[in-house]
Amino acid sequence: MPNGVSLRGQLLGWLLLPLFLLLSVAAFLVYSETVKLTTLAYDRALFDSTRALSRQVQVRDGRIEVDLPAEARAILRYDERDTIYFQVKDAAGRVIAGDHDMPVPPAALHRVDLPIFYDAKLNGRSVRVAAVFIPSPLGTGTGETLIQVAETVFKRDSIMRDALVGIVVMQLCILASTALLVWLGVRQGLAPLDGLQAEIASRSHLDLRAVPERDAPLEVRPLVRSINDLLQRLEANIDAQRRFIAYAAHQLRTPLAGIKTQAELALRETTPQAMRHALEQLHISAERATHLANQLLALARAEPGALSETxxxxxxxxxxxxxxxxxxxxxxxxxxxxxxxxxxxxxxxxxxxxxxxxxxxxxxxxxxxxxxxxxxxxxxxxxxxxxxxxxxxxxxxxxxxxxxxxxxxxxxxxxxxxxxxxxxxxxxxxxxxxxxxxxxxxxxxxxxxxxxxxxxxxxxxx
Ligand SMILES: Nc1ncnc2c1ncn2[C@@H]1O[C@H](COP(=O)(O)OP(=O)(O)OP(=O)(O)O)[C@@H](O)[C@H]1O
Ligand SMILES: [Mg+2]
Missing domain, CATH: 3.30.565.10 (Histidine kinase-like ATPase, C-terminal domain)
Structure with a gap:
């Protein structure tokens, strides 16, 4: 893990980023399913009109006619938002009823007596068309009669737009509340670490007791154990040093007291010979004390744990x-x-x-x-x-x-x-x-x- 990266940040990142991707994929799937179902529902309604129109196709005097009274025509064309077009065309391509400039179904979709749906342009506007080819009635020649009803796509577009906005808003709400929950969860989950930190921070440098392991989360216990091991080694080392200092002080006290006494004795001597003799003794004692101090210092350096191999x-x-x-x-x-x-x-x-x-x-x-x-x-x-x-x-x-x-x-x-x-x-x-x-x-x-x-x-x- 690079320097200064927060555990909270990492956890949030790792949880929220995949969640965001998952929610985006889910939003896309929900949207495309909504588009499919809405199209299907509107297409069915449109085809109902086509069927109703097809039922009005009759043969009179050997010619095809459409019996469409004014009210029926008004009902067929009625829609709150969209414009409806219709057309009945015989096998010869003559328009028998309805609008003249209707598009023709793509050849690839051509089939008889079954619904055909396609998108097209009419008068510069996008339309959806429901069409059906029915066999021409007896006595009116061969081929099929084409019946088509088309509508502009305003209400379809607006419902798609509403669905898209609704889905995006819903997903954003889910993402925001999940982020909040994850953040709270992570905070709650990491709370024991704060406790541990406070416990260690509140200690004095002399308090080398083991950090309580049972308060730490399972994942952090190995770390606590290592810290405790280190504390134990540190305590052993400090103990050894403390003992050594006491011991060295004890060892040095006697020779130093001896030197002091010998110096006092030398000062009390009156003749130069006696004084010289006393000073010679003092010199020997001082040399021994120096040697002892040097040996003690060398021993302190050699003590286990005093030197690090690094x-x-x-x-x-x-x-x-x-x-x-x-x-x-x-x-x-x-x-x-x-x-x-x-x-x-x-x-x-x-x-x-x-x-x-x-x-x-x-x-x-x-x-x-x-x-x-x-x-x-x-x-x-x-x-x-x-x-x-x-x-x-x-x-x-x-x-x-x-x-x-x-x-x-x-x-x-x-x-x-x-x-x-x-x-x-x-x-x-x-x-x-x-x-x-x-x-x-x-x-x-x-x-x-x-x-x-x-x-x-x-x-x-x-
Ligand atoms: N090469 C040696 N031959 C004979 N005896 C030895 C030899 N080396 C050490 N010893 C014996 O081992 C004892 C311990 O030696 P050590 O070096 O630890 O202490 P020391 O020589 O008495 O004191 P220091 O070295 O601190 O001045 C010595 O007192 C001495 O009796
Ligand atoms: Mg020796």
Whole structure:
């Protein structure tokens, strides 16, 4: 349906236009039937005169005569509106009685003793003629005598005109009242939609309750159901966000309170050495709080439903992973870890959110470098074996089997000891992979030693 087309307009159009056509056809049929019946009735009356005249044809002294007294002639010619003509003609074509300049019946209609009707012109006026050929009476020669009565067509024309006007007026009345009824019906039929509209319009933005489905007409229920589904998803999403904000606030409150206390302590120190020491502690706490805030923001981006796939773009995973690895080289070097990139050197395209993908790769590299001792190797790899695949592996201590399922949970940390970290890194990886429709697999290499995390993306369509 094109933009801005009203349902009412469509319904009215679809109902009234065919109705108008139907009524026009009906009007035409009624009119032609009226014309036929009226013609038949007038023709019969005209032919009665012809018959009456034919009965007056007599034979006297071997010649045909018409015995028509003056009164009978007056009756024959009498009509309120039309002019009547008549004629009796013998087989030789002699006019025995009546008007001389009468037309002759078309040859095609010629038959004996049966009524003939035809239209003709007489003295410049249209006339209808009823004629009959009767066999010439005995002794008057062969051939037929022609008897004709004609009348002008004023009353026929006027009755047709009246019939036409009557039919058109009647049909227009029917059309107008039907239009009114249809309009009322459509208005009545669509009234529940207005109720629905009012119900939704009167709501506050916080009211995400389902729209009552039973008040809606059957045809609109699927739409109401979809709206309710959407409302439900929206509510779940808003709930998740609300919970996340409460949770993030709670997580940040403690480190921020700690920073404040440490700053107060530092201010109270009197010697520069003590002050410096206190400031160093403060710096560490501030770094941790910053890291926590960054991880929380990354997690918010990875949350289910936070990103819409319509905002994803096609990007080269090889390039993204290579760039991230290069950025981590100084950190790896400072820890005596050999960080390298292996795998595809050509483009491997995926559809996704570049920021979130970078966060995921950074977290995996950060983990490998953070939890592996000096002298170990960390390898990043991008492959395209049917599906774009990212692997980050190391030959470090590995993750103990009991922890492997739980490291993807938020705030779960398997390490003991002060290596820093919030326990959110792998949760970001897991949620981010889910947002991209990708799967994550965690393996510990060579028994307990080494960790390999593999993410398999869906193929990127053109
Ligand atoms: N490559 C790895 N080798 C050994 N253990 C690992 C490795 N990666 C993760 N882990 C373990 O899994 C736990 C969870 O990791 P995760 O990245 O989720 O949190 P984190 O590193 O502690 O904190 P964050 O990444 O938020 O700073 C870590 O505490 C660590 O014990
Ligand atoms: Mg981590």
């Amino acid at each position: 905002h994803f773009c096609r990007l080269d995973l090889t390039r993204l992973v290579k760039e991230a690895s290069i950025a981590w080289v100084p950190e790896a070097l400072s820890k005596g870890i050999d960080l390298g990139y292996e795998g595809s050197s050509v483009e491997v395209m995926v559809r996704g959110d570049p920021l979130l993908l970078r966060e995921m790769v950074n977290n995996l590299l950060d983990n490998a470098i953070r939890y592996c001792p000096p002298g170990t190797q960390v390898t990043a790899r991008v492959m395209n074996e049917g599906r774009p695949t990212l692997v980050i592996e190391d030959d470090g201590p590995g993750i103990p089997a009991p922890d492997r399922d739980r490291v993807f949970q938020r705030f779960y940390r398997a390490v003991v000891g002060d290596v820093g970290g919030t326990g959110l890194g792998l949760a970001i990886v897991a949620d981010g992979a889910k947002a991209h429709g990708a799967s994550v697999r965690l393996e510990s290499l060579d028994g307990a030693s080494g960790t390999r995390i593999t993410i398999v993306f869906p193929p990127a369509q053109e």
